[in-house]
Amino acid sequence: xxxxxxxxxxxxxxxxxxxxxAAKKEAVKxxxxxxxxxxxxxxxxxxxxxxxxxxxxxxxxxxxxxRPYARxxxxxxxxxxxxxxxxKIKDKIIAKQAATKKK
Numbered sequence: 001x002x003x004x005x006x007x008x009x010x011x012x013x014x015x016x017x018x019x020x021x022a023a024k025k026e027a028v029k030x031x032x033x034x035x036x037x038x039x040x041x042x043x044x045x046x047x048x049x050x051x052x053x054x055x056x057x058x059x060x061x062x063x064x065x066x067r068p069y070a071r072x073x074x075x076x077x078x079x080x081x082x083x084x085x086x087x088k089i090k091d092k093i094i095a096k097q098a099a100t101k102k103k
Contacts, residue, residue: 039092039093040096041069043096049063052089063075068095068097068098
């Protein structure tokens with residue numbers, strides 16, 4: 001009987017806990033996506049780019065400003081990141097090309 005009372009009390013407590021803000025939920029989703037595979041430097045938003053180790057506010061803004069990238073190594077020549085940072089993140093990024101429409 002005590003166990004039932006404890007379970008009821010726990011259920012009551014969880015109903016009154018505030019829900020996570022939508023922005024925090026979105027950030028968690030993006031981090032999970034980043035952890036699952038490579039990140040497209042041509043389409044990723046600033047928050048997603050910052051999930052890459054070594055990429056912060058400044059580099060994420062520079063990466064976005066240098067778009068589009070035909071190859072992922074262009075991120076260095078276009079000033080997105082220095083060679084040393086690229087060497088550390090090259091296995092975590094990709095530069096997909098936009099689909100072209102056939103006429």
